[in-house]
Amino acid sequence: xxxxxxxxxxxxxxxxxxxxxxxxWKSSKSCNKLxxxxxxxxxxxxxxxxxxxxxxxxxxxxxxHVEVDVxxxxxxxxxxxxxxxxxxxxxxxxxxxxNIRWDVYADRAYRSAExxxxxxxxxxxxxxQRKGCNGHPLTSWEKQGNRTRAKVHSxxxxxxxxxxxxxxxxxxxTVGIKKAEVKLGxxxxxxxxxxxxxxxxxxxxxGGLQQKKQSKSRLFxx
Numbered sequence: 084x085x086x087x088x089x090x091x092x093x094x095x096x097x098x099x100x101x102x103x104x105x106x107x108w109k110s111s112k113s114c115n116k117l118x119x120x121x122x123x124x125x126x127x128x129x130x131x132x133x134x135x136x137x138x139x140x141x142x143x144x145x146x147x148h149v150e151v152d153v154x155x156x157x158x159x160x161x162x163x164x165x166x167x168x169x170x171x172x173x174x175x176x177x178x179x180x181x182n183i184r185w186d187v188y189a190d191r192a193y194r195s196a197e198x199x200x201x202x203x204x205x206x207x208x209x210x211x212q213r214k215g216c217n218g219h220p221l222t223s224w225e226k227q228g229n230r231t232r233a234k235v236h237s238x239x240x241x242x243x244x245x246x247x248x249x250x251x252x253x254x255x256x257t258v259g260i261k262k263a264e265v266k267l268g269x270x271x272x273x274x275x276x277x278x279x280x281x282x283x284x285x286x287x288x289x290g291g292l293q294q295k296k297q298s299k300s301r302l303f304x305x
Contacts, residue, residue, distance in 0.1 A: 146163070147270075148164065149177065149239070150179055151239045153184070153188065162176050171193050174198065185208050186207075186208045187209055187210060188211075194213065198211075212232055
């Protein structure tokens, strides 16, 4: 039995432990065609905007690729793409060569022999998570190395956690990659402004405490 609304289903006379399964959305040539009289551009979104698989679901969405400073957790560079773009394809685009630190931390999606060689040629120190494969699982030493690198790499999660906490909802309701770039770009800028205000306030408090401590010291010495 097939139902366009519910997908595939089974009768109770069959194995009732099988739940109804919805068919996965797939792109086709007809989906990619624009309606008559509609021009392509930043305000138009169709199947070509990219499909991302989340578990067993397929959905249209966008990605916010960011490079974050480890110490201050400030976004240094970013790039907005559709969800079908692999993370590793934008690695070089968001790599900031002006950073005074040459240590690069990234998850296993960015790891490849070619990328490690390119980082080494450009004097970067690569700290990329290792990934196992069929028949070649990670050794205990490699797993320990992943845990060590994860302690530093996990600081990037603060960025997206703070964005979700402020915005309450990170799902975009705009149409087109151009509007997504504007909205996500403004969200990145707003996050950086909040971080700058935090450090500015911390410096003022620290400066006030030091000044108070020095005044007490001068009073004691006199």
